[in-house]
Amino acid sequence: MADSVFIEGLVVETVVGVYDWEREVTQSLVIDLEMAWDNRVPGRSDDVADALDYATVSRRIGTCLKELRPKLLEHGAEVLAGVLQAEFGVIWLRLAIRKPGAVPGAKAVGVCIERGSR
Numbered sequence: 103m104a105d106s107v108f109i110e111g112l113v114v115e116t117v118v119g120v121y122d123w124e125r126e127v128t129q130s131l132v133i134d135l136e137m138a139w140d141n142r143v144p145g146r147s148d149d150v151a152d153a154l155d156y157a158t159v160s161r162r163i164g165t166c167l168k169e170l171r172p173k174l175l176e177h178g179a180e181v182l183a184g185v186l187q188a189e190f191g192v193i194w195l196r197l198a199i200r201k202p203g204a205v206p207g208a209k210a211v212g213v214c215i216e217r218g219s220r
């Protein structure tokens with residue numbers, strides 16, 4: 103399945119990081135996500151119930167990361183991938199989490215994972 107639904111540049115404010123000072127503040131994470139989805143069905147029906155609703159997914163990403171308060175970006179990415187697969191039936195996804203300003207001189211640092219198969 104070559105079709106997909108994507109979310110680009112979703113900003114989530116949460117507690118994240120491995121250092122003590124990072125557990126006392128919130129920081130911005132930027133999420134880029136592509137999820138395999140058969141868009142022929144909603145393409146025919148014009149019904150959001152047949153679609154992978156990117157608004158609902160975006161809200162779920164926010165609540166997940168705010169509750170999780172991960173130390174590592176890797177942990178945030180792994181848990182998010184599991185939620186998307188279990189709750190939304192996503193069979194394949196590519197997910198990047200960026201942490202802007204975390205490393206002096208770098209625009210952003212982050213991780214990218216791919217889970218499942220198309």
Ligand SMILES: Nc1nc2c(c(=O)[nH]1)N=C([C@H](O)[C@@H](O)CO)CN2
Pocket residue numbers: 118119120121124173174175176201204205
């Ligand atoms: N591979 C990773 N390396 C680092 C992470 C991370 O989440 N994954 N996190 C940190 C610190 O929290 C850093 O962002 C503070 O500036 C260091 N390395």
